[in-house]
Amino acid sequence: MATIRDVAKLADVSVSTVSLALSNPARVSQKTLEKIRQAIAAVGFVADPLAQSLARGRSRMIGFVVGNVGNPFFGDIRRELENYALDHQHFVVVTDSSGKTDRERALVEHLIGLKTAGLALAPSGYDQDYLDFIAGLNVPVVCFDQKVVxxxxDFVGSDNYLAGAMLTEHLLQLGHRRIAVITGPxxxxxxTERYRGFADTMANAGVEVSPNFVVDGQFTRTAGYExxxxxxxxxxxxxxxxGANNTVxxxxxxAMQELGFRCPEDISLAMIDNVQWSSVITPRITMVVQDTHALGGIIARRxxxxITNPQGAVEPPQDFVLTPKFVPGNSCRRI
Amino acid sequence: MATIRDVAKLADVSVSTVSLALSNPARVSQKTLEKIRQAIAAVGFVADPLAQSLARGRSRMIGFVVGNVGNPFFGDIRRELENYALDHQHFVVVTDSSGKTDRERALVEHLIGLKTAGLALAPSGYDQDYLDFIAGLNVPVVCFDQKVVxxxxDFVGSDNYLAGAMLTEHLLQLGHRRIAVITGPxxxxxxTERYRGFADTMANAGVEVSPNFVVDGQFTRTAGYExxxxxxxxxxxxxxxxGANNTVxxxxxxAMQELGFRCPEDISLAMIDNVQWSSVITPRITMVVQDTHALGGIIARRxxxxITNPQGAVEPPQDFVLTPKFVPGNSCRRI
DNA sequence: TGATTAAATCGAACCGGTTCGATTAAGCTA
DNA sequence: TAGCTTAATCGAACCGGTTCGATTTAATCA
Structure with missing residues (x-):
């Protein structure tokens, strides 16, 4: 592999001039630039990213940290970020914490060690220890999905209160009163926001919610099932x-299918967030989905x-909250 | 951030001794080792992975390159690999090529630039150019999923011929003769293997297959639908x-649902490879699934x-082919 | 106890870039 | 043409480790 010294030797200039030519061509004379260009082509020089990162103290990698890369919500966002990063000579390193805070922490530390230029992070923690950890990160970080007080x-997410409210309103309009909700942690x-959206909407409609109708599904499959x-x-x-998320x-x-309840004839169902292949699930679930495309774009750009305006570190953090979209299915019937 | 020189200074030894103590403690005297240990703890030294990689010419990262990280098949394998790698002080860098050969190539080149210790690669190409590229990679590579002649x-995959044959046999046993297949590229x-398994089984049973019943779904959603x-x-x-894969x-x-055909009453359906939430898809599709857990384990270990036996570069490449599993659903009826 | 050998430690070069103050070359003014 | 500015280029230190031959120290033996 050719090094910058090979180029310098061949072009008969100093190493520092080659480096300068690469990073700031305007400051090098035309004819020197040309010599260097030819030398680079002749020896097939490609800068070693590792050496660059070490010297600069910063790499061209972006860390992407989520709890479940398999979730299409995160998948869509990842794709947006990757495309945008690629257009800006950056490279996305995808990591999966399985939703575990300690694993996420290890991953983030590793990414920091790699001197990543920035982090797109879907936070999994919330206690003071975690807050301190995130606050201590000395790289650009854009959080998304979970807003953590x-x-x-910077935070990018959707209006979850509205998401909960929209579906609740829809069910109320269809005549439902005995509406249960499966919540998350x-x-x-x-x-909490989705639940608030539900609770407020019910209260506003003057419908009382039985405590038995509010159950915690932890946003997981097993807990949701139970x-x-x-x-x-x-x-x-x-x-x-x-269902306050797709999983629950x-x-x-x-559970309904196993107990022999038909949906929507016996019980109606609505959910927040899409899943893959929802179009072939019977019935097609009525849902509210987030605009993953837009979310990903905002995360990427922000x-x-x-990253490119490090002086903008003083620029105060900003929240970007998008409006989710109602997608009717046939899992809710009028009663 | 504390450097190795800080440690050396505090422990009153040379930098090289500290480095040696870290990489090969047996060659350092007990009391020096202890001094160094304390100094490391005192300054909170953690070796910079970038500097290590640069000096060693090799990092502790493993590149994982697939066409779709969101696919649970790849997701399961990824998880296996990550866990195994973690146990061996390695870190998996996950990348997604979206199935595009040129993107895959760019990713691989990037990973090589990062001096990754090895690559787990689900190949997306097949032409001579691609073969040369893969052959030229000077790091341990384990391919999986697609066997490319x-x-x-090293290659790790499933017996796809058998997968196709099993489902075909199952349909034949149920009395079907007019069996169509949606194939991939x-x-x-x-x-091709899955199709061969289908075709051979049909031929062996003496059932002729109409050319109209063999259609190409490209393993994609749109082509599969058409x-x-x-x-x-x-x-x-x-x-x-x-369906020769889950997508098609x-x-x-x-398509059946949209045209008003009921499954399995009007038409039976069987598929190769699972998807998320298949258990709530009605009907539950009869399928043959790969043992992703085992595949991932073998990929990781191999x-x-x-990586740890670089001299074993002479060890000839080996194929590991696992037997897929038949998972009955209720999408196939007896006729 | 001096010679021999093995073990422990060190120094310096190296990996491949970047950065910045110093130096040289070129251009402009009086 | 000397004097001054600005542009172009250079040299050396640096990023933070590793490696290996050289040197010092300790252990072994005659």
């Missing part, structure tokens, strides 16, 4: 279930902005 | 459809073996 970083902003089961075995069953909603659908 | 590397080994449509609008429809099979299901 106490994190002073109480420390997750998305979970939560749904608890709802379904009650003598006074709900007529509709709102589909777990509920599975992060790259922070 | 001409690539002289002819340059993909998985596609292929399915072509099958379904024929006057002489098949009684069963075999589910596209077919969607790659790490190559």
């Amino acid at each position: 106490g994190i002073e970083r 109480s420390h997750m902003h998305t979970a 939560a749904a089961m608890r709802l379904l075995i009650q003598p006074e069953r709900p007529t509709a279930i709102l 909603a589909l777990s509920a659908l599975q 992060l790259m902005h922070r | 001409g690539i002289e590397r 002819s340059h993909m080994h998985t596609a 292929a399915a449509m072509r099958l379904l609008i024929q006057p002489e429809r098949p009684t069963a459809i075999l 099979a589910l596209s077919a299901l969607q 790659l790490m073996h190559r």
Whole structure:
């Protein structure tokens, strides 16, 4: 592999001139530039990214840290980020924390060690220790998905309150009153907001919600399934279930199927966030989806902005909250 | 950030001794070792991976290159690899080529530039140019999923011929004769093998296959959907459809639903490879799945073996082919 | 106890770039 | 043409480790 010294020797200039020619051609004379160009082509020189990173103290890599790369929500965002980064000579390193805070931390530390230019992070923690950790990161960070109070970083996400409210309103309009909700972890902003959206909408409509109709599904498959089961075995069953995310909603659908309840004839179902192949799931679930394309674009641009304008470190963190979209299916019937 | 020189100064030894103590403690005296240990703890020294990689000419990173990280098949394998690598002080850099050969190439080149210790690669190309490129890679490489003739590397995959044969046999046993197949790209080994398994089994059973019943779905959603449509609008429809991968099979299901065909009452459906949430898709598709857990384990161990035994470069490449598993659903009816 | 050998440690070069103050060349003014 | 500015180029230090031959120290043996 040819090094910058080979180029310098062949072009008969100093190493520093070659380096300068590469990073700031305007400051090198035309004829020297030409000599260097030819030398580079002759020896087939390509700068070693590792050496560059070491010398500069910064690489051209962007860390992408989420809890589940398999989730299409994160997948769409990842794709947006990758494309945008590629257009700006950056390279995305994808990592998966499986939702575990300690793993996420190890990953982030590793990425920092790699001197990544910036981080796109879907936070998985919330306690003071975690906040301190994030605050201590000395690179541009754009958080997304979960808004964590106490994190002073740019944030990109959706209006989760509205998401919960929209679906609840829809069910109310269809005549449902006995509406149950399967929620997520109480420390997750998305979970609490979606629930607030539900609760407020119900309250505004003057419909009381039985405590038995609010169950915690932890946003996981097993907990979601159990939560749904608890709802379904009650003598006074709900007529509709709102799944606060895709996982718990589909777990509920599975539970319904196993218990022999038909959807929507017996029980209606609505969910927040899409899944792959939702179009072939019967019934097609009525849902509210986030604009992953737009979210990804904003994350990418904001992060790259922070990276290329390091002086803008003083620029205060900003929240970008997008409006989610209602996508009707046929899983909710009028009663 | 503390450097190795800080440690050396505090422990009152040379930098090289500290380095030696870290890489080969046995060659350093007990008391020096202890001094160094304390100094490391005192200054909170952590070796800079970038500097190490530059000096060693090799990093502790493993490149993972696939066409779609969101695909649960690749996701499962990724997880296996990550866990195994972590246990061996390595770090997996996940990249997504979107199935594009040129993008894959750029990613691989980038990873090589990062001096990755090894590559786990699901090949997306097949022409001579591509073969040369892969052959020229001067790092341990374990290929998986697609077996590409001409690539002289370790390969880990499933018996795709058997996968195709199993489902075909199953449909034949149920009494189907008019069985159609939606295939994948002819340059993909998985596609041709699965088709061969289908064709041979049909031939062995003495059942002729109408050319109209073999359509190319490119393993993509749009092509799969169109292929399915072509099958379904024929006057002489098949009684069963075999989707050679999950994408084309589910596209077919969607087409069937849209045209008002019931599955399995009107048409049976079987597919190769699982998808997320298949358990809530109605009907539950009968399928053959790969043992992703085992595949991932073998890939991980083989790659790490190559990495830690570089002299074993002479060890000839080996193929590991696992037997897929039949998972009955209720998408195939007896006729 | 001096010679021999092995073990422990060190110094310096190196990996391949970047950066910045110093030096030289070129251009302009009086 | 001397004097001054600006542009172009250079040299050396640096980023933070590793490596290996050289040197010092300790252990072994005659």
